[in-house]
Amino acid sequence: MSRYTSMEHLRFLLFEVHGIQDLFTYEYFAHLDPEQVTLMIDSAKALADRDMYPFFKEMDEQPVHYAGEGKVWSHPQLRTIIQNAAEQNWINGQYPFDLGGLQLPQMVYNAAHHIFQAANNGAQGYISLTTGAARLIHDYGTSELIETFLPPMFDGRWQGTMALTEPQAGSALTDITTVATPTESGYYHIKGQKIFISAGEHMACENFVHLTLARIAGAPPGLKGVSLFVIPKHRPTAGGGLEYNDVFCAGDYQKLGQRAYATTHLVFGEHDNCRGWLVGEPHKGLSYMFQLMNEARIGVGQTAASVAMAAYQASLQYARERSQGRKPGEKDPLKPPVPIIQHADVQRMLFTQKAIVEGSLSLAMECNRLADLMHVTEGEEQRPHWLLLEILTPIVKTYSSEQGNRSASLAIQVLGGYGYTVDFPVQQYYRDLRIMAIYEGTTGIQSLDLLGRKMTMENGAALTALAQHIDITIRTAAAHPVLQAQAAILQAEMERLGKTLRQLGKFAQSGNPERYLADATVFMEMAGYVVIAWQWLKMAVAAQIALDAADFSTQSKSFYEGKIHTMQFFFRYELPHAAACAEVLLAPGELTMLEEDERLD
Ligand SMILES: Cc1cc2nc3c(=O)[nH]c(=O)nc-3n(C[C@H](O)[C@H](O)[C@H](O)COP(=O)(O)OP(=O)(O)OC[C@H]3O[C@@H](n4cnc5c(N)ncnc54)[C@H](O)[C@@H]3O)c2cc1C
Numbered sequence: 001m002s003r004y005t006s007m008e009h010l011r012f013l014l015f016e017v018h019g020i021q022d023l024f025t026y027e028y029f030a031h032l033d034p035e036q037v038t039l040m041i042d043s044a045k046a047l048a049d050r051d052m053y054p055f056f057k058e059m060d061e062q063p064v065h066y067a068g069e070g071k072v073w074s075h076p077q078l079r080t081i082i083q084n085a086a087e088q089n090w091i092n093g094q095y096p097f098d099l100g101g102l103q104l105p106q107m108v109y110n111a112a113h114h115i116f117q118a119a120n121n122g123a124q125g126y127i128s129l130t131t132g133a134a135r136l137i138h139d140y141g142t143s144e145l146i147e148t149f150l151p152p153m154f155d156g157r158w159q160g161t162m163a164l165t166e167p168q169a170g171s172a173l174t175d176i177t178t179v180a181t182p183t184e185s186g187y188y189h190i191k192g193q194k195i196f197i198s199a200g201e202h203m204a205c206e207n208f209v210h211l212t213l214a215r216i217a218g219a220p221p222g223l224k225g226v227s228l229f230v231i232p233k234h235r236p237t238a239g240g241g242l243e244y245n246d247v248f249c250a251g252d253y254q255k256l257g258q259r260a261y262a263t264t265h266l267v268f269g270e271h272d273n274c275r276g277w278l279v280g281e282p283h284k285g286l287s288y289m290f291q292l293m294n295e296a297r298i299g300v301g302q303t304a305a306s307v308a309m310a311a312y313q314a315s316l317q318y319a320r321e322r323s324q325g326r327k328p329g330e331k332d333p334l335k336p337p338v339p340i341i342q343h344a345d346v347q348r349m350l351f352t353q354k355a356i357v358e359g360s361l362s363l364a365m366e367c368n369r370l371a372d373l374m375h376v377t378e379g380e381e382q383r384p385h386w387l388l389l390e391i392l393t394p395i396v397k398t399y400s401s402e403q404g405n406r407s408a409s410l411a412i413q414v415l416g417g418y419g420y421t422v423d424f425p426v427q428q429y430y431r432d433l434r435i436m437a438i439y440e441g442t443t444g445i446q447s448l449d450l451l452g453r454k455m456t457m458e459n460g461a462a463l464t465a466l467a468q469h470i471d472i473t474i475r476t477a478a479a480h481p482v483l484q485a486q487a488a489i490l491q492a493e494m495e496r497l498g499k500t501l502r503q504l505g506k507f508a509q510s511g512n513p514e515r516y517l518a519d520a521t522v523f524m525e526m527a528g529y530v531v532i533a534w535q536w537l538k539m540a541v542a543a544q545i546a547l548d549a550a551d552f553s554t555q556s557k558s559f560y561e562g563k564i565h566t567m568q569f570f571f572r573y574e575l576p577h578a579a580a581c582a583e584v585l586l587a588p589g590e591l592t593m594l595e596e597d598e599r600l601d
Pocket residue numbers: 162163164165169170171172195196197198199255263435438439440441442443444445448
């Protein structure tokens with residue numbers, strides 16, 4: 001079987017870079033130890049090797065599709081995948097023992113899901129979507145909702161979804177119009193349509209539980225009028241059975257990638273018989289949903305990193321096996337061609353991929369760790385974790401998906417013509433990855449969030465928290481002679497980021513928010529390079545500690561040397577792009593704020 005991820009890198013992140021062991025000092029996670037975590041991750045890999053990866057190509061070639069009469073055909077293997085993942089607790093692993101969970105840190109859950117994402121990202125989506133939908137019911141629902149919905153969702157029998165998008169309300173969720181009319185029986189009558197709903201209908205589950213945003217009849221317009229509902233396709237009856245709840249799948253979308261993952265159009269209440277149950281308080285739906293969306297954004301960023309990882313591994317293997325051409329300076333045409341991995345340009349493409357995917361995955365793991373710390377702390381102790389996670393979430397989503405796209409494109413380039421054919425998986429990874437910069441909030445929307453909200457929130461406290469953490473890494477790195485040069489470079493880049501932000505801030509202060517935000521995506525790009533440089537310096541510190549101690553009990557010497565080398569590569573080839581972004585951001589005049597659009601003709 002081809003290699004689709006690096007278990008060595010995953011273990012390095014968990015144990016040596018992000019110190020999962022520290023979490024075990026909290027009571028909630030005290031039942032865990034490193035050996036157990038390693039065993040769990042290894043069994044997740046065995047599951048992915050057996051049930052997921054071998055079907056990756058076939059599930060793309062036989063995509064989910066609308067079969068008429070509200071039904072969506074899905075590959076028969078999907079049921080096996082969901083059932084076996086549920087059995088291994090990869091749906092409910094993070095939930096408390098009393099709900100049948102294993103009280104796992106998000107770091108462990110997402111380490112396993114990284115493997116699934118790299119093995120078969122379309123199939124993995126069904127599993128994590130149910131985990132996330134269940135979380136909203138768990139955190140905000142009544143005990144009755146929890147008892148009714150969570151057990152069959154955790155068993156993998158009922159599929160959870162997130163039903164937000166409507167034809168007129170994609171990025172702007174405040175414009176949704178699905179209506180919920182209260183009844184005297186405690187439930188609401190629901191009427192409306194949702195589009196692009198992932199996993200909204202398929203053959204692998206018996207029922208579908210849609211966590212749906214709707215507006216209670218008469219609610220105020222905008223953000224404040226949106227509420228959250230549980231709307232099952234089949235509703236439980238008093239007698240313990242199920243009856244149809246007037247949720248109809250009207251069609252599906254055939255897509256560029258993720259063709260194993262159903263994307264559906266749902267109609268609620270066509271026959272005025274659709275019931276929904278309010279989750280939490282009325283009019284607070286968007287704030288609840290944002291909690292799930294933040295988690296999902298880390299998940300999408302991580303998925304992008306994982307798919308790009310699989311593409312990198314495929315191109316690395318190919319580059320070692322394919323011979324073509326000779327080294328510059330070799331004049332003898334009778335000499336055999338060399339493996340393409342010996343060409344400097346091929347190495348450049350491979351190191352670029354390694355730098356992007358391993359850096360992105362490290363940032364995702366940093367976010368998973370912060371989510372775990374938030375779970376086990378409260379009040380003032382929780383605040384720094386929350387601030388840091390707030391500012392990193394749009395960055396992990398965006399850097400990983402935008403650069404992941406570039407990385408998978410390079411994977412195709414490494415294979416040359418074969419990379420463009422369906423005989424090799426890199427084109428599928430490339431197609432699958434394209435959606436990551438679109439769903440869960442597009443790159444444009446994430447960038448507005450970063451510059452418009454996160455940079456300024458709590459009087460800049462999130463940015464200060466980020467700067468402090470980066471500063472700790474810089475000072476630690478500066479103590480190692482091998483890392484001093486890059487520590488100084490990162491220091492200078494942080495100063496450039498701060499200066500750029502202060503200059504841009506003048507537009508906001510002078511009452512010109514449109515100009516302040518006009519190049520938010522360029523600012524996002526700059527922040528992404530700097531934050532990933534921080535992650536690479538952090539990884540290099542961990543690698544250098546192991547090299548200094550000559551401790552090669554868990555990883556080989558060349559593994560650690562590879563980390564230092566890739567860090568140097570990132571600082572030389574990637575980080576300089578941040579300066580170009582600053583130049584764009586600070587240039588006088590505007591080119592993208594035209595009132596009329598004729599100049600685009
Ligand atoms: C495969 C797939 C699966 C999906 N799964 C789900 C799901 O499970 N549940 C669900 O609810 N939704 C889902 N979606 C919907 C997805 O979240 C939306 O497509 C996405 O949020 C963008 O909305 P839109 O398509 O309406 O684009 P639009 O909002 O119309 O955006 C179009 C372009 O305009 C830009 N733009 C929009 N507003 C602004 C602004 N204010 N400032 C600057 N630029 C702006 C955007 O960045 C984008 O480039 C899915 C979509 C796809 C394609």
